[in-house]
Amino acid sequence: MLKLFYNPGSIALASHLLLEEIGCDYEAVHLNYAIMEHTKPEYLAINPKGRVPSLITEKGILTETPAILLYLAQRFPESDFAAPEDIYELAELQAVTSYLCSTVHVNHAHRMRGYRWVEADDETSLAAMQRKVQSNMEECFALIEKEVFKGPWVMGDKISIADPYLFVFSFWMEGDNVNPADFPKLLDHRNRILDRPAAKKVVPLHQP
Amino acid sequence: MLKLFYNPGSIALASHLLLEEIGCDYEAVHLNYAIMEHTKPEYLAINPKGRVPSLITEKGILTETPAILLYLAQRFPESDFAAPEDIYELAELQAVTSYLCSTVHVNHAHRMRGYRWVEADDETSLAAMQRKVQSNMEECFALIEKEVFKGPWVMGDKISIADPYLFVFSFWMEGDNVNPADFPKLLDHRNRILDRPAAKKVVPLHQP
Known part of the structure; x- marks a missing residue:
């Protein structure tokens, strides 16, 4: 059985939603960041990066959201989230998931995880990063919407797998001081995902 | 014919190397960042993100390195860089390319592109980001090597496509104040890539 490690408030929500949407057998394991479970040897043996998500499969352990999402899409080709068979369509999908992981998620992370890129006690620089999160996220959402x-x-x-993945960033809009009403297509998309049974079950588990 | 837009000193080197390794027909177009060609309407019509690489194909335009690399690997299945057919092996490969784009490249970018995450005239924060690039990159390379x-x-x-992609970051080690001798496997890998005819042709075009 597939086993997903997640932490509420993290991007693991995308993989958790997809597992639930697909309807496969899986177990979701809540890592308790409050007691730093993600930095303990037991978890580092699973994912040496000390991050979530991690997906345990029969063949080994997968990390990184774009990899996990595509793996699930390809493993369950009968699901609505099946990966495109055409290589150009797959590349278009990959361009979206790559942009979400390398630009959108990174811009968001400068609000609460700025210590990754400056010293953790450098409050001036951490605050400077936080001040730019709103405009950076607005720029990303404008590009996505348009x-x-x-x-x-x-x-x-x-x-497709791009839908639960994009949803997570839309779901975080208010936290990033972005007004969802400024992005009507993305707000409508967020509401349609939230209305699905998978979100009704999984999203409440991901309240930080 | 495939057409790649690149800028010397950028991650477009990975896609350029792969095109040359595969030996397909392609044209490489040098965007002149000195005159801000990447921000002009002609280029924004190709890639609204104003970044490189962009790959023009018969079906449309692809962006984002992980997407371009996988597309080329799947388009030329007879090449040594063919994508794995097994979905778990593909997911393992995707986990590597996702880590390179979302963590390794982002850590590197805080040296010269810190203005993406703080105001461009905030010299204090920009310098604070630059001070952490070396240790962040060393941590990434240690994880990759181990x-x-x-x-x-x-x-x-x-x-595989992970080889030219990783190579670019190894090639940038000295610029990030990382000592290649500290990572003997990656240094050996870098030297073996540099020895290949594709690198001998393409790398000189990418000196910033």
């Missing part, structure tokens, strides 16, 4: 989002789902008529 | 790199290539016996 250039990326095809509608009704991210990639067009067919739901 | 936990990720299988040898002789990144994923084991078979060369």
Whole structure:
């Protein structure tokens, strides 16, 4: 059985949502960051990066959201989230998941995880990073709304792994001081994901 | 014919190397950042993010290095860089390319592109970010050398898209004040890539 390690408030929500959407057998394990479980030897043996998500499979352990999402899409080809068979369509999907992980998530992380890039006691620089999160996230959402989002789902008529992944950042908008009403397509998308049974079950587990 | 837009000193080197390794027909277009060509309307019509690489294909334009690399690997299945057919092996490869784009590249970018996350005139915060680049990159390279790199290539016996991608960061080590001798497997890997005809042709075009 697949086993996902997650922490509430983290990007592991995307993988957790997809597991639930697909309807496969899985177990979700809540790592308690309050007692730093993600930095203990038991977890570092699973994921030496000390991050979530990690997905334990019969063949080994997978990390990194874009890799986990595509793996699930390919492992369950009968699901609505099946990966495109056409290599160009897959590349378009990959361009979206890569942008989400390398630009959108990173911009968001400068609000609460700035200590990754400056000393943890450098309050001046940490505050300077936090001040730019809103405008950076607004710029990302504007680009997604205008250039990326095809509608009704991210990639067009067919739901895909990009949908739960984008949803997590939309779900974090208010925390990043972004007004969802400024991005009507993304707000509508967020509401449609929230209305699905998978979100109703999984999202409450991810309240930080 | 495939057309790649690149800027010397950028991650577009990974895609450029792969195109050359595969030996397909392609054209490489040098964007002149000195005159801000990447911010002009002509280029923004190609890639609204104003970044490199962009790959023009017959079907449309692809962006983001992990997407471009996998697309080329799947488009040329007869090449040594063919993508794994097994979905778990592909996921392992994706975990590496995702880590390179979302963590390693981002840590590196805080040296010269810190203005993405704080105001461009905030010299104190920019300098604070620069001070942490060396230790962050050393931590990444230590993890790659110990936990990720299988040898002789990144994923084991078979060369893959992870090799030119990792190479770019190894190639940048000295600029990030990292001593390549501290990472003997990665240094050896860098030297073996540099010895290949593709690198001899392409790397000189990417001196910033």
